[in-house]
Amino acid sequence: MGAFQDYYPEHLAHCYGCGRLNEHGYRIATVWDGDESVTRFTPESFHTAVPGFVYGGLLASLIDCHSTGTAAAAMYRSENREMDSSPSFRFVTGTLLVRYLKPTSLGPELLIRGHVREIKGRKVTVESTVLVEDVPTVRGEVVAIQMPENFGS
């Protein structure tokens, strides 16, 4: 099985954060690790806030796309469906909350871990944490909303 984002329908795979077809973007790839979802990402040297630390907007972006991907994957799981089955699920962000606990060192690979807190109708709430060298530096919460089927097509 590939990353969650490998299953996004082609017309919905252009997102700057997670679209596999956006050659300028981050193209994050998220997979299950048991009941948690995991993304690994190494920022570029210019993704800086204060020198030596990762730009907060990038961290918010990673949490955002990691969480909407997790929401989609969780919805398939809740229906006992494979991610390549139809209809396909794709989520947009309703609310994004990011708490910066401490500066995130720029250089090492970042780990983003997601946990599905609630699935309720078309809404999925995901808690995601950014870790650098095993230390949590940012905590996020995303309320993701299932996209209307005809959106963007």
Next chain:
Amino acid sequence: MGAFQDYYPEHLAHCYGCGRLNEHGYRIATVWDGDESVTRFTPESFHTAVPGFVYGGLLASLIDCHSTGTAAAAMYRSENREMDSSPSFRFVTGTLLVRYLKPTSLGPELLIRGHVREIKGRKVTVESTVLVEDVPTVRGEVVAIQMPENFGS
């Protein structure tokens, strides 16, 4: 008077979102418009979410840097000081909350308007709204925290 970001000390002017010295970044420029702060920014064609709409992570980033810049400028104002006076103020983000009200069309210039809700000790709370063609599409709230004087130097 230039943009708020023109007054960031050189070693703190490398942020991907608002550092005038980051040639890869957004280099946003924020100014006062009466009691509100204003940033204008035109996304690139690849800053897309679903085709036709602006990437949510970019919108979060713009709100973030617009708000920390506004926090610094508000702190100077509260002390009746010019932005080129010392000591210089620079803020980091404690908490970032972003509510996506509707999709933001990709193409037109975006307007970000900020309003200072509270200054309390080293914390400034800023509410910022993204508008496209006069329609508010995203609302953000940032709790910005004054950086320790020696941070990043």
